[in-house]
Amino acid sequence: MKYIFAVDLDGTLLNDEAKLNKKTIDFIRSLDKDEYKFVLTTGRPYLGMIQFYKELELDTFVICNSGTSVLKPNSDFKPINHNIEKSLFLAFYNKSLDLLESAIFTDNDDCYIYNKLYNNEFFKHIQEGANVIDGDYNKTIKDGPSGGLFILKNGCHEKFMENAKEFSDKIGVRCWGNFYGCDYYEFYQMGFNKSTSLYDLLNLYDAKLEQLVCFGDSINDIEMLTMNHNGVCMINGNEDVKKYASHITKYDNNHDGVVEYIKELIKAN
16 A cells, blocks of 8 residues: 545535535546545544545545544444543533534434524535434433534623633534634544544554645644645645645645645656
8 A cells, every 4th residue: 555645525625515526536436445545534424424435435444523533434343433421521511501502413323413493504514314313412412422513602702612611621622613603613522633543544554654645724634734744735725724734735625636636646656
């Protein structure tokens, strides 16, 4: 095996319409699967990325929830999940319940939503095949999640961040932006990110760190972009994130930037 390509989805492999370009699909399908492993490495949950895994005809592992889950679809591989302890998560959730418009996370085929009636920008990513369970998490969840989203009521940012400090040794949070007047905050098991799962992946493939090439565009990609000297940020990526990358693509996510970079890398080697 020559390379493992660890590739983010939104803003990286997907275009601005959250779709795969035909050129990208055709190229990735044509890659020699013995020489090159193409691994989707995304902040999305499993249900939000599986459609692209199928479309690309992959047979590799996948990294979901910003690195807190490693899975291999259509196999007997036991997923590696780094879940937040249930009681701890519920304490965090209840502490900020009056600040929430909605919340969402997935566990395999189950999608747990607090206040499904809210216009959740990210719900569209996980509808395929999901068993939607709507209601108060105190009554609906079985286990603590490996990660998910809290959608805050307008103007509740400061109070939420104050609450989050109480749990900061175990639960991490980061803002994904403002949609429909609400701030969207990702929550995750502290200490785990895309790079920690990529080290698991290197062991699974018995590969060396220098064989890994990572592509990303956003703040949850920083750790993996700094794992070695092969970190590649998209030209359309966050300007602060570019500072952490060793390379920048020539083309953006709407013009097959990942594929064009890989083509040049393969040609050069």
